[in-house]
Amino acid sequence: ETGVTQTPRHLVMGMTNKKSLKCEQHLGHNAMYWYKQSAKKPLELMFVYSLEERVENNSVPSRFSPECPNSSHLFLHLHTLQPEDSALYLCASSQGGSDTQYFGPGTRLTVL
């Protein structure tokens, strides 16, 4: 596979569930990102990992917990979410800071 992949592509979960989103990049990049796209709002940066260290946590609630075990994989662990957390969650990667970010296809999350 090439580029940035995300699984699952669609996820429906209840407010009491725990689930995880997975992102994998096949580009040899050293930085990875989580973004959230809600209806009628601009894409919002959630987390930035550079060389597997979290360098940005953009005031995201603790019910979202990121994990970056190596430079190719990024997870977003979800627990006790709210219906307003329903959104498209996008993963991206780049080589270095001021460089092109490449996005995965996203996971469309619905919280019931």
Add this chain to the structure above:
Amino acid sequence: GIQVEQSPPDLILQEGANSTLRCNFSDSVNNLQWFHQNPWGQLINLFYIPSGTKQNGRLSATTVATERYSLLYISSSQTTDSGVYFCAVGGQGWGAQKLVFGQGTRLTINP
């Protein structure tokens, strides 16, 4: 933080027409990208253009960093150009990684 404004919010054109999309930003940037989001949500890179001019087929982009704006030109539009176009900018130093997105321009190309 950096503010990003895109205009127009919506644009409806006939196939074959040309279009210009604008992105204004409020501060110096080290990163500026244009994306096309298809109906399935995939963000497709169009240009990485913090300054200067680039062309790729029917698309071209110009960023005038000193005046804090960027333009995306689409010539001879096709129905497959429909979708939402986003401008995203990143600031100085570590800020270059923290892309701030505009609200997008929704482009509809009618046959």
